[in-house]
Amino acid sequence: MTEADLAHKLQLASFRRQTRQATSRPNQLVPENTVAGNALTVVIVIMSFLACLTLGAVTLVRDASRDWQLDIQREVTIQVRPVDGVDVETESAKAAAMARQTPGVAGVEVLDAKENAKLLEPWLGSNLDLSDLPIPRLVVVRLTDPNAANLGDLAARLKAQVKGASLDDHRGWAARLQSMANATVLAGLAILSLVFVATVLSVVFATRGAMASNSVVVSVLHICGAEDGFIAREFQRHFLLLGLRGGLIGAAAAGLLFALLGFLVIPSISGTDSDQVSALFGHFAVGPIGYFGALGIAFLIAVMTALTSRLTVYQHLADGD
Amino acid sequence: MTAGREAGNLIRFENVGLRYGVGPEVLRDLSFDIGPKSFQFLTGPSGAGKTSLIRLFFLALKPTRGLISVFGREVSGLAKSELPALRRRIGVVFQDFRLLDHLTTFENVALPFRVLGREEAAYRADVIDLLRWVGLGDRMHAFPPILSGGEKQRAAIARALITRPEVLLADEPTGNVDPPLARRLMRLFVELNKLGTSVIIATHDINLMNQFDARRLVLEEGRLTIYD
Numbered sequence: 380m381t382e383a384d385l386a387h388k389l390q391l392a393s394f395r396r397q398t399r400q401a402t403s404r405p406n407q408l409v410p411e412n413t414v415a416g417n418a419l420t421v422v423i424v425i426m427s428f429l430a431c432l433t434l435g436a437v438t439l440v441r442d443a444s445r446d447w448q449l450d451i452q453r454e455v456t457i458q459v460r461p462v463d464g465v466d467v468e469t470e471s472a473k474a475a476a477m478a479r480q481t482p483g484v485a486g487v488e489v490l491d492a493k494e495n496a497k498l499l500e501p502w503l504g505s506n507l508d509l510s511d512l513p514i515p516r517l518v519v520v521r522l523t524d525p526n527a528a529n530l531g532d533l534a535a536r537l538k539a540q541v542k543g544a545s546l547d548d549h550r551g552w553a554a555r556l557q558s559m560a561n562a563t564v565l566a567g568l569a570i571l572s573l574v575f576v577a578t579v580l581s582v583v584f585a586t587r588g589a590m591a592s593n594s595v596v597v598s599v600l601h602i603c604g605a606e607d608g609f610i611a612r613e614f615q616r617h618f619l620l621l622g623l624r625g626g627l628i629g630a631a632a633a634g635l636l637f638a639l640l641g642f643l644v645i646p647s648i649s650g651t652d653s654d655q656v657s658a659l660f661g662h663f664a665v666g667p668i669g670y671f672g673a674l675g676i677a678f679l680i681a682v683m684t685a686l687t688s689r690l691t692v693y694q695h696l697a698d699g700d
Numbered sequence: 701m702t703a704g705r706e707a708g709n710l711i712r713f714e715n716v717g718l719r720y721g722v723g724p725e726v727l728r729d730l731s732f733d734i735g736p737k738s739f740q741f742l743t744g745p746s747g748a749g750k751t752s753l754i755r756l757f758f759l760a761l762k763p764t765r766g767l768i769s770v771f772g773r774e775v776s777g778l779a780k781s782e783l784p785a786l787r788r789r790i791g792v793v794f795q796d797f798r799l800l801d802h803l804t805t806f807e808n809v810a811l812p813f814r815v816l817g818r819e820e821a822a823y824r825a826d827v828i829d830l831l832r833w834v835g836l837g838d839r840m841h842a843f844p845p846i847l848s849g850g851e852k853q854r855a856a857i858a859r860a861l862i863t864r865p866e867v868l869l870a871d872e873p874t875g876n877v878d879p880p881l882a883r884r885l886m887r888l889f890v891e892l893n894k895l896g897t898s899v900i901i902a903t904h905d906i907n908l909m910n911q912f913d914a915r916r917l918v919l920e921e922g923r924l925t926i927y928d
Contacts, residue, residue, distance in 0.1 A: 406807055408800070408803070408814070410802040411802075596800055599798050599811065601784075602758060603787075603812045603815045604784045604812065604816075605784060606781070607780075607781075
């Protein structure tokens with residue numbers, strides 16, 4: 380059998396298969412599974428995947444930022460520096476007692492030498508005798524309601540009555556973290572917008588390409604008396620299905636990646652690294668907003684694809700007059 | 701066959717001229733009528749302007765001068781949105797068939813009904829009857845790429861006829877078929893004409909025209925001579 384015979388047989392088999400399919404449902408007027416259509420599906424899959432990843436990252440940072448904000452606002456630290464001739468333990472106890480008397484305080488904990496050593500372990504190493512070093516004592520003050528506690532008054536009283544004491548309400552650090560988180564969220568939204576614009580432009584070019592490659596379809600529909608609205612609806616349906624398929628595949632891939640990262644990657648980071656990652660990103664779990672948002676993006680991309688193609692078809696038909 | 705020059709013409713040309721851009725006129729001073737239930741051949745050498753005249757007939761072009769009225773409406777004053785309704789009253793068979801390769805023969809023939817928004821159940825029987833009438837009853841689920849030239853021709857004719865247009869325009873409808881099939885297709889057009897459709901057949905085939913006593917519109921260098 381020659382190559383031409385084989386190609387002919389394959390073509391016949393393809394047409395027979397199509398013939399069997401044709402008896403079950405009517406074919407779309409705009410041909411499906413064309414090379415250009417498949418390429419656009421791949422582009423939409425990638426765009427949807429990138430948009431969903433961006434949305435996931437934005438929700439992750441936003442959630443983490445909110446957690447930081449809450450944690451930081453509910454906790455302040457009193458630092459008691461060693462001063463010559465003054466017992467730092469006594470001063471720490473005095474500071475803790477003052478804090479306990481302050482309204483809005485839920486609990487006070489003076490970190491002992493062992494806990495201090497643990498905090499310094501990443502920098503100074505383990506099994507180090509800190510008794511000879513002038514290490515400040517820390518008093519952790521947990522607040523029930525950050526707004527009810529008069530931290531300014533507490534700071535003033537500590538400064539006046541406890542030697543070497545100062546109050547750190549972490550606000551400067553919290554403000555910097557908040558700014559960074561906001562900037563990340565804004566950057567994420569900008570990326571999301573760019574992805575959408577790129578998707579719309581891809582669809583515009585793809586629709587124009589589809590109109591050009593389906594000029595026979597358009598001309599036959601015109602000859603059969605089709606109105607522009609009918610032709611636009613046919614192309615819109617074609618691109619809506621294509622956009623929905625591409626969008627859902629991209630969103631599903633992003634969802635799978637979120638789940639994999641949540642379940643496999645982060646638990647594999649051990650020890651101190653894990654603590655730091657958890658401190659920054661919580662449990663690196665993209666919340667329901669991330670998953671539902673990905674689904675929303677898939678549908679949004681499908682609708683955007685359909686509307687863009689409809690407008691492009693109308694413009695193409697108007698230009699052709 | 702009916703001459704059909706009486707009042708109530710379906711298509712009327714008055715001093716029509718056509719040029720593309722700033723080029724010379726490809727059609728000049730055409731004045732004629734297409735009457736109801738009439739049958740005519742349109743002929744002329746290649747390059748005489750037949751294709752342009754056919755495009756004017758099915759409203760794909762507007763004349764650069766003169767008046768064309770179709771079903772009583774003056775074409776140059778028509779809004780774009782009014783064209784589809786008029787086009788539905790004209791069936792066109794192209795020389796290159798213009799069948800859609802991804803649709804079955806049945807779907808190609810049923811296309812005008814889909815465009816009208818009809819449900820398949822409402823037109824299925826009509827389409828099958830017409831496909832049987834043109835000898836494609838056993839090919840209705842085949843796709844155009846595996847149809848022969850004659851089968852494609854008949855499918856294109858069936859698509860043009862399915863909505864019973866008032867005017868049928870066929871461009872070289874027998875150009876791709878053998879003489880027996882050509883005669884069969886011509887009988888089909890004659891039958892259709894007897895049922896009330898005005899038929900315009902563009903052809904180069906002198907022998908074919910000689911077999912029928914019909915009006916001839918002869919185009920030469922953009923000018924039309926009519927032999928009744």
